[in-house]
Amino acid sequence: MGWYHLFYQYNPDAAVWGNITWGHAISTDLINWYHLPFAMVPDQWYDIKGVWTGSATILPDGQIVMMYTGDTNEEVQVQNLAYPANLSDPLLLDWVKYSGNPVLTPPPGIGSKDFRDPTTAWVGPNGKWRVALGTKVNKTGITLVYETTDFTSYELLDEVLHAVPGTGMWECVDFYPVSTTESNGLDTSVNGPGIKHVLKSSLDDNKHDYYALGTYDPISNKWTPDNPDLDVGIGLRVDYGKYYASKSFYDQNKQRRLLLGWTGETDSEAADILKGWASLQTIPREVVFDKKTGKNILQWPIKEVEKLRSKSTVYKKVLLEPGSLVPLDIGAATQLDIIATFDIDSTVLEAALEADVGYNCTTSGGSSSRGAFGPFGLVVLADESRTEQTPVYFYIAKGTDGVASTYFCADQSKSSTASDVVKLIYGSTVPVLDGENFSMRLLVDHSIVESFGQGGRTVITSRVYPTKAIYSAAKVFLFNNATGITVTANVNAWNMDSANIK
Numbered sequence: 001m002g003w004y005h006l007f008y009q010y011n012p013d014a015a016v017w018g019n020i021t022w023g024h025a026i027s028t029d030l031i032n033w034y035h036l037p038f039a040m041v042p043d044q045w046y047d048i049k050g051v052w053t054g055s056a057t058i059l060p061d062g063q064i065v066m067m068y069t070g071d072t073n074e075e076v077q078v079q080n081l082a083y084p085a086n087l088s089d090p091l092l093l094d095w096v097k098y099s100g101n102p103v104l105t106p107p108p109g110i111g112s113k114d115f116r117d118p119t120t121a122w123v124g125p126n127g128k129w130r131v132a133l134g135t136k137v138n139k140t141g142i143t144l145v146y147e148t149t150d151f152t153s154y155e156l157l158d159e160v161l162h163a164v165p166g167t168g169m170w171e172c173v174d175f176y177p178v179s180t181t182e183s184n185g186l187d188t189s190v191n192g193p194g195i196k197h198v199l200k201s202s203l204d205d206n207k208h209d210y211y212a213l214g215t216y217d218p219i220s221n222k223w224t225p226d227n228p229d230l231d232v233g234i235g236l237r238v239d240y241g242k243y244y245a246s247k248s249f250y251d252q253n254k255q256r257r258l259l260l261g262w263t264g265e266t267d268s269e270a271a272d273i274l275k276g277w278a279s280l281q282t283i284p285r286e287v288v289f290d291k292k293t294g295k296n297i298l299q300w301p302i303k304e305v306e307k308l309r310s311k312s313t314v315y316k317k318v319l320l321e322p323g324s325l326v327p328l329d330i331g332a333a334t335q336l337d338i339i340a341t342f343d344i345d346s347t348v349l350e351a352a353l354e355a356d357v358g359y360n361c362t363t364s365g366g367s368s369s370r371g372a373f374g375p376f377g378l379v380v381l382a383d384e385s386r387t388e389q390t391p392v393y394f395y396i397a398k399g400t401d402g403v404a405s406t407y408f409c410a411d412q413s414k415s416s417t418a419s420d421v422v423k424l425i426y427g428s429t430v431p432v433l434d435g436e437n438f439s440m441r442l443l444v445d446h447s448i449v450e451s452f453g454q455g456g457r458t459v460i461t462s463r464v465y466p467t468k469a470i471y472s473a474a475k476v477f478l479f480n481n482a483t484g485i486t487v488t489a490n491v492n493a494w495n496m497d498s499a500n501i502k
């Protein structure tokens, strides 16, 4: 009926985790939101210690089944059901917990605190619904699958969907198909030729979201990664910054798969308590398979965010000599959408024998550390003298084998003069194919910078806490700190209006 519903983990009592309740917000465009009364509170023995993560499944007859983890009075993780009290209410204000809860308790061999976060259900080859859950046995992260016809009684399938030793507890598992040939998203039950499946897990041990592409055989209920060296939890990350417990859903009206993610704070808990809130939802992202590389997903801010764009400033062919810094005059630079491309003379790169072998964003000296072919990119949330700044950049390294690798990094080391803030340098490699220039898109919004490298092949979410580079004092620069290449930049920057949150 035209509304997107977001249900989220919320503590009504404090800006720290606890008393977990289901917050509820609605939107027609996923950008402007209305907060509604809580959908569910911890008030039953089977969820009194918390109404934890769950997922909705919309059945063919329009019924909505909500399955969620409850933390019981004895701190056992169980799975429960809830339904909208009135399906014809477009706001879905009231939720009824199923009288037969819990519908699932930890099976033999699974710890009572290691059994949570049911996925949206999909239909198996026998017509039965399948639901996946995260768990661990010893240090092996595992996805279990249950089958059901009515969502009230379940059978655990013998085969686990997937398991990866050493990855620990898998939280908020997400499992969905992507088309390798079409650009539209797919409903969760779709499978067949031209389809790969993404398996995503949030690793409790290091609080990062990992994914891998693979093939799902519904007969054996086995998912096999395309590249076992890049398996779930040991390979690609959904986001290389502060980003966790993301979940996707299929937007049937616009035939796209959308991803919502949680970004916590990287300042102190005391600061969160003082300001009275903590954590953000990132701008929703559309997810597709990267047909060019065939090896990763692409994440891109939903089209609707562009409605917030106001004044546009364009810079064409800005020449960035080695060591240069160019201010961009775009007014108050705290709410921005910036797209920038960078061209280099590739013959210089080809002629080089090796450069920065073993480069790593996190252990590098950041944006001020100069190499032959990087860093170059944008500096955002900077004050005039750049005592505070958040650079986002590319860095090209060349191995002894002559192969060049490009890194996409975000450097928070000088993002704030405040002392109680984590200031890491985030990032990873990003595939840049022959003939492509280097491209990035940044969404800047006061204390968050969402950076999308090469069309969303590598994504980094940064939380930053500038004290000087705020409001009209916030500036943007182009920079090239490489010693061996001149870079030509093209930029389109939009100042962004605020979203309406009511």
Ligand SMILES: OC[C@H]1O[C@@](CO)(OC[C@@]2(O[C@H]3O[C@H](CO)[C@@H](O)[C@H](O)[C@H]3O)O[C@H](CO)[C@@H](O)[C@@H]2O)[C@@H](O)[C@@H]1O
Binding pocket: 009, 017, 020, 050, 052, 053, 069, 116, 117, 171, 172, 204, 245
């Ligand atoms: O709210 C519970 C749901 O959230 C998830 C995924 O984020 O689990 C989070 C988790 O950690 C929270 O509790 C910790 C204190 O016990 C706290 O330190 C942390 O900051 C919180 O996010 O909740 C469980 C239980 O505490 C813990 O094992 C997780 O890491 C999801 O799995 C839950 O459904």
